[in-house]
Amino acid sequence: xxxxxxxxxxxxxxxxxxxxxxxxxxxxxxxxxxxxxxxxxxxxxxxxxxxxxxxxxxxxxxxxxxxxxxxxxxxxxxxxxxxxxxxxxxxxxxxxxxxxxxxxxxxxxxxxxxxxxxxxxxxxxxxxxxxxxxxxxxxxxxxxxxxxxxxxxxxxxxxxxxx
Amino acid sequence: xxxxxxxxxxxxxxxxxxxxxxxxxxxxxxxxxxxxxxxxxxxxxxxxxxxxxxxxxxxxxxxxxxxxxxxxxxxxxxxxxxxxxxxxxxxxxxxxxxxxxxxxxxxxxxxxxxxxxxxxxxx
Amino acid sequence: xxxxxxxxxxxxxxxxxxxxxxxxxxxxxxxxxxxxxxxxxxxxxxxxxxxxxxxxxxxxxxxxxxxxxxxxxxxxxxxxxxxxxxxxxxxxxxxxxxxxxxxxxxxxxxxxxxxxxxxxxxxxxxxxxxxxxxxxxxxxxxxxxxxxxxxxxxxxxxxxxxxxxxxxxxxxxxxxxxxxxxxxxxxxxxxxxxxxxxxxxxxxxxxxxxxxxxxxxxxxxxxxxxxxxxxxxxxxxxxxxxxxxxxxxxxxxxxxxxxxxxxxxxxxxxxxxxxxxxxxxxxxxxxxxxxxxxxxxxxxxxxxxxxxxxxxxxxxxxxxxxxxxxxxxxxxxxxxxxxxxxxxxxxxxxxxxxxxxxxxxxxxxxxxxxxxxx
Numbered sequence: 336x337x338x339x340x341x342x343x344x345x346x347x348x349x350x351x352x353x354x355x356x357x358x359x360x361x362x363x364x365x366x367x368x369x370x371x372x373x374x375x376x377x378x379x380x381x382x383x384x385x386x387x388x389x390x391x392x393x394x395x396x397x398x399x400x401x402x403x404x405x406x407x408x409x410x411x412x413x414x415x416x417x418x419x420x421x422x423x424x425x426x427x428x429x430x431x432x433x434x435x436x437x438x439x440x441x442x443x444x445x446x447x448x449x450x451x452x453x454x455x456x457x458x459x460x461x462x463x464x465x466x467x468x469x470x471x472x473x474x475x476x477x478x479x480x481x482x483x484x485x486x487x488x489x490x491x492x493x494x495x496x497x498x
Numbered sequence: 499x500x501x502x503x504x505x506x507x508x509x510x511x512x513x514x515x516x517x518x519x520x521x522x523x524x525x526x527x528x529x530x531x532x533x534x535x536x537x538x539x540x541x542x543x544x545x546x547x548x549x550x551x552x553x554x555x556x557x558x559x560x561x562x563x564x565x566x567x568x569x570x571x572x573x574x575x576x577x578x579x580x581x582x583x584x585x586x587x588x589x590x591x592x593x594x595x596x597x598x599x600x601x602x603x604x605x606x607x608x609x610x611x612x613x614x615x616x617x618x619x620x621x
Numbered sequence: 622x623x624x625x626x627x628x629x630x631x632x633x634x635x636x637x638x639x640x641x642x643x644x645x646x647x648x649x650x651x652x653x654x655x656x657x658x659x660x661x662x663x664x665x666x667x668x669x670x671x672x673x674x675x676x677x678x679x680x681x682x683x684x685x686x687x688x689x690x691x692x693x694x695x696x697x698x699x700x701x702x703x704x705x706x707x708x709x710x711x712x713x714x715x716x717x718x719x720x721x722x723x724x725x726x727x728x729x730x731x732x733x734x735x736x737x738x739x740x741x742x743x744x745x746x747x748x749x750x751x752x753x754x755x756x757x758x759x760x761x762x763x764x765x766x767x768x769x770x771x772x773x774x775x776x777x778x779x780x781x782x783x784x785x786x787x788x789x790x791x792x793x794x795x796x797x798x799x800x801x802x803x804x805x806x807x808x809x810x811x812x813x814x815x816x817x818x819x820x821x822x823x824x825x826x827x828x829x830x831x832x833x834x835x836x837x838x839x840x841x842x843x844x845x846x847x848x849x850x851x852x853x854x855x856x857x858x859x860x861x862x863x864x865x866x867x868x869x870x871x872x873x874x875x876x877x878x879x880x881x882x883x884x885x886x887x888x889x890x891x892x893x894x895x896x897x898x899x900x901x902x903x904x905x906x907x908x909x910x911x912x913x914x915x916x917x918x919x920x921x922x923x924x925x926x927x928x929x930x931x932x933x934x935x936x937x938x939x940x941x942x943x944x945x946x947x948x949x950x951x952x953x954x955x956x957x958x959x960x961x962x963x964x965x966x967x968x969x970x971x972x973x974x975x976x977x978x979x980x981x982x983x984x985x986x987x988x989x990x991x992x993x994x995x
Contacts, residue, residue, distance in 0.1 A: 338504060364772055365719065371765055382503045391751050391758045392578050399761025399794075400574045403787055404567045406768055410784070411564060458750045460811060464586035467579065468594040477579065477597070481604035484572045488608030491568035495561065495617045502747040505651055506736055506755075509746060512655050513732045517725040517872065524709055524868045533867070534708045542713040544776050545863055563788055566934070570791040573942075577798045580949075581754055584805040587956050595957045599950065606946065618938045619931070 343383050350376030363409050371402045385455035388463060565617065569609075576605050654746040658735045665911070666878040667697040672912075673919045680923040701871070709867040712774055720773030720864070724872035727766025730759045731879040738886045739814045741896045741903040752813035753805065756887060757798055760842075763880070764790045767861050770873070774864035782860025785930065790842055792937035797838035799945035803831040803952045804891045817895035825892040826968045830948045830975040832892045834941055836917075839888070841937070843880040846922035848933060885914040940982055947978060 353376060356369035374397040381390035456462050466472045527533040583590070583598050590597075612618055671686075671694060678685025686693035711717055737752045739745040749755050764787060771783020805811060807827055808819040825832045841848040857863075862873045889895055889910040896903035928936070951974060955967060 339500065342504075342507060362716075364716070368719070368765075368769065379507070382500075385500065387503070387749070387751050388582070388754070391754045394758040395754070395761060396571070396574055396578065398765070399758065400567070400571045400791075402765060403768075403791065404564070404571060406765075407564050407567050407787065411561065458585075460582040460585045460751065461589075464582035464590060464594070468583055468586070468590050468597045470593050474597045478601055478604065480579075481576075481601045484575055484605050485608045487572045488569060488605070488612065491565050491572075492608075492612050492615055492617050494568075495565045496615060501647060502749050504647070505654070505747040506733070506749075508651055509655060509658075509733060509736050510729065512659075513729045514725065516659070516732070517728045520872060521721070521724065521868055524705065524707075527706065528709070533706050536708070537710070539713070542710060544712055544714055544774075545778075545858070563784060566788055566791050570794065573795045574798075577795065577802070580799075580802050581751075581805065581811065584802045585809060585811055587806055587953060588809060588960065592957055595953055598953070602946070602950075609942075613939065618935070 339383055342379065346376045346379040346383065350380070363412070364406070367402065367405050367409055370405065371398055374398050374402065386459065388459045569612065572605065572608070576602065651746075657740070658732070658746065661740075662732065662735060662879055662882060665882050666875065669878055669882065669915055670697045670700075672915070676916070676919055677923050680920075704871045705868060707867040709869065710864070712776065712864045715775040715864065716773045718773075719769050721869070723766050723769035723773055724865075724869045724876070725766070726769055727763050727876045728872055728879070730762040730766075731876050731883060733759050734883040735886070737813050738883075738890060739817055739895060740907055742818070743814060744904075745814060748812060748814050751811045753801055753811050753816065753887075753891070756813075756883075757801065760880075760883070761790070761794065763876070766876075770865065771861040774861075776864050778857040778859070778863045779861050781857050782863070786844065786861065789844070789848065789933065789937075792934055793838045793841040793848075793941070796834050796937065796941035796945040797842060799942075799949050800828070800831040800835040800838065801891065803828050803945075803949055806949075806952050806956050813890055813895075817890055817897060820894040820897060822964050822968075823892060823894040823897075827964070827971060828892065828948075828952065829972055830944065830978065831952070832888075833975070834945050834948065835892070836888065838937075838941060839884045840918060840921065841933070843877070843884055845881065845918055847925040847928055849927060881915065881918060882911070885911045885918065888914045944978060944982060 350373050353369045353373035357366045357373060360366040360369060374393065378390040378393040378398075381387075381393060467477055468474060524533050528535050579601065580598070583594060587594060674696065675685040675693065686696040689695040689699045711720060734756050736746040737749055737755055739748075767786045768783045771779040771781075771786075774780075804816065804824050807824060808816040810816060810819065862870055865873060889907060893910045893914070895910075896907040898906035898909075901909075951971075955970075959967070
């Protein structure tokens with residue numbers, strides 16, 4: 336499938352360049368915009384894996400909500416353009432990152448990946464609904480996720496009231 | 499299914515091409531002297547109704563914007579769970595309905611608390 | 622290279638899942654619908670601009686543009702030519718790249734929405750299984766473009782306008798999406814084409830409250846007049862596009878109308894039965910309904926004055942959000958408990974519930990009058 340290959344490589348390259356830009360750009364706002372591009376590329380990769388619902392959620396939550404939150408957080412910082420100047424820990428941080436990257440690459444290349452031969456599900460949402468809310472599904476983890484969200488809201492309230 | 503997303507991806511390319519071409523058109527017209535290009539320091543200074551600009555525009559903003567964004571993220575995640583639930587509710591029946599009711603109730607507790615504590619007020 | 626070899630098998634599976642007309646028909650379909658979408662959007666926007674200016678002229682007991690062409694019909698064309706030959710001013714202190722890219726980032730998602738709007742049965746670019754979720758997701762990207770415009774200009778008015786846009790989009794998104802889910806509950810599908818097919822009765826009758834919430838919330842999300850605080854002329858000049866001129870300004874203007882057109886098309890599809898209708902051909906029904914919704918939107922614009930920022934936020938969080946939640950669960954109960962009930966019973970029940978809820982909320986909760994520190 337040549338089209339899918341092209342899509343994968345384009346998305347992967349765009350994603351990696353954007354991710355590098357997030358780290359290397361010193362202007363924090365431009366770094367945040369690169370992060371948005373990176374999120375979009377990841378959504379595209381989900382689509383090449385036939386996970387359309389996940390891709391839409393990626394765009395909705397990460398591009399639509401998290402990036403807005405990040406941009407607002409930038410507005411709360413004082414020296415935006417100077418960004419985060421590098422400090423004495425530059426070289427140790429670089430070494431740790433290289434080690435981590437090496438470990439990840441090693442693990443990925445040495446895993447025998449289990450690839451499903453079943454064709455991808457046509458409407459993914461129905462299967463998801465059955466698993467999340469059906470009897471004998473994952474209803475308890477879903478409710479626990481709700482408590483996590485409640486904790487997030489309460490945290491936000493505490494942050495605002497502290498004045 | 500993937501053919502459909504092929505359409506979406508190619509439409510994205512066309513849309514970007516269209517927008518960028520629209521923006522490049524005046525540059526071309528400037529090249530053949532139809533669009534004027536006479537910048538001067540006053541013209542390209544920041545527009546503030548004729549006043550001299552004081553300080554930078556990139557200043558610290560009200561924290562309240564951040565609170566609304568946090569509330570929004572929590573509710574947005576709730577909404578993501580609602581989509582598959584809404585599609586399949588007929589098959590899920592009462593069990594699925596009550597499951598979602600409890601799920602929403604837990605989050606709405608936080609919302610009601612925010613309302614009671616008057617943090618939803620815009621100040 | 623052990624990662625990539627097994628995936629080739631997976632790709633062969635995809636090949637079987639594709640429709641048989643993938644190679645030739647794919648490009649034909651793509652070319653046809655890209656042309657249709659671009660022509661539809663540009664032609665409708667030209668028409669809308671003329672219609673709105675003439676219409677608002679009538680609302681304000683004046684004539685509106687009537688010099689260029691018959692009935693002023695060529696006014697949008699004249700505007701387009703004028704704006705094309707204007708000088709392009711970039712603020713010296715701004716972030717040049719962000720300033721340049723902002724209109725593109727705002728425009729692209731607005732255009733992408735039309736990929737899933739059905740003009741007729743099956744006549745759409747891509748009939749996605751997650752159609753309406755795609756619309757919600759893609760339209761949330763436009764905010765980033767508007768914020769880029771505010772930031773790249775390095776102008777206080779622009780930035781305040783952009784911040785207001787973010788606050789507004791964040792607040793009105795949730796009620797809008799909850800009312801969409803009410804429709805999904807009844808239709809039992811996220812695909813736009815399936816939603817239209819499910820409407821033997823237009824969903825505006827089954828979801829009257831959902832329609833109201835969607836209409837108000839969508840007007841706020843696309844910043845139409847009762848909610849256009851981000852470009853409030855009396856406060857912040859022109860908001861986020863204060864520093865824009867020439868073609869870049871034109872692109873923002875285009876974005877505004879593209880979003881209005883998108884909202885009209887989505888309301889038509891979700892609530893008014895899309896292309897369905899007697900006698901006339903489906904495409905014509907679709908266009909009639911889109912224009913009718915647009916008329917409603919600018920009627921609201923010429924009737925209701927702009928609201929204040931604290932009222933704006935309170936209205937979203939304390940009025941629309943609880944009503945949307947209640948509406949959602951009442952619809953859920955109807956779907957689970959009364960799946961076989963007669964449509965007319967449900968219609969009257971829902972209208973009654975809507976009336977009770979709106980009266981109750983207007984007693985229980987008031988938007989503060991008087992002076993407020995902003």
